Amino acid sequence: MQHKARIALTAIGILGLSMAAQAQDGEQYITLASTTSTEASGLFDSIIPKFTGKTGIEVRVVAVGTGQAFEIARRGDADSLLVHDTVGEEAFVAEGYGTERADVMYNDFVIIGPDGDPAGIADADTIAEALQLIAEAQAPFASRGDDSGTNRAELRLWEAAGVEADGEWYRELGSGMGPTLNTAAGMDAYVMSDRATWVAFENPQNLELLFEGDEALFNQYGSLVISEERHPHLKHDLAGQWHQWLLSEEGQQAIGDFTVNGQQLFFPNAE
């Protein structure tokens, strides 16, 4: 019995050691808190190897909603932040958590809906009109409802359209972009998505892109430098290199080169 106990303890020891070893290789890394849209579209798989190849710095992406990404960064759990909520990003800097914010790239939001388009939004001239048509038809609309960048943008659009998004037709799902699209497909609902996630999404069922192109649907992504004063333990030097690379000609080129099914999903626009 003692013999067996010793074998068990040795096995645990080996597991523990191998785990410690795993934690040590790739010493040069930063943790990046970012949004689900950048991860799920495959952008990071395309651009991060280029950055790592040049600098030797590994970038570990924690992809969550923008609200959660801010919270992770506020608590000092991420070295860098790449999100899409300019209002929130500016507040983050104003509160002293960030020292710098820069435009990196943009794409746009699109309205997806069932192929029959029961609310008839495909002919709308503006996003405000499209949303009003959905509300008038009381057609099911699936909202992220998770305080993500997309969710915040959607709520601002309803407000701008002068429509109170409330009632049985307006369904707050409280989940990420992909799960929301899955659910919308299941209940033939309208849904607002960032273009990148939509194009890369593989389970559209009856859903189609019905409305796009209004300037109000512009979706800006920004990179933030986190305050060294506030969180001295973070890898500010490495994170700074990542931030600079994103804004550099090389980084901007890498973003522009990323395509899914031949379609460019993010448009670099650093100044």
Added chain:
Amino acid sequence: MPSDSGAFVTALNLILGLDPDLLNIVALSLQVSLTAVALATLIGLPLGAALALWRFPGHGVLVVALNALMGLPPVVAGLCVYLLLSRAGPLGELGLLFTPTAMVVAQLVLVLPIIAALARQQVEELHQEYREQLTSLGLSRLRMIPTLLWDARLGLVTVVLAGFGRASAEVGAVMIVGGNIDGVTRVMTTAIVLETSKGDLPLALGLGIVLLGLVALVNAGAYLVGETSRRKLG
């Protein structure tokens, strides 16, 4: 969409192709869950036995609490461990958030109550059966613990397997404390969530089939060990 049959083909391709990314994910899943279950076993079995043998004020409260914790939602366990290990939290200095170690801690929190609570029940039944013999041997309660655990070992294997089932199946806790980082903290369940969110349902279901196969393998191993020792006992 032919996703239902596609999943089995995908699962088969994943296994036969020995995709290195998949192997990494499988290895990490096993590493995290087995470590968590091993630690929970080391702590939980003696703890359960002690609760079965000693009576003290608050004993009942502790037993009920332990039983209730078996139903702890993984996402709540993950959130607690996240707040503990976050830089702003009490153990933030260790820098363990978003590492496999953090995932082990979170799964330990989930599995420990299961193993301790079920072990307590098994040992208590055994103790009632053998109380007189054990007392006549003059064993102290502390000395009874290893004896009773050893005698209950066949039943305790199932207890440990229940713990392993919980650890390998949960996604809420490891998602929060691990962050689902590609190549670092991505395990089977978080990979399944990610592929589902991408809408790649055949791949997600394929990964699910692989995970189920792995859990079946571990259970088959435990079954064989149990059968062998049962035969030895006659």
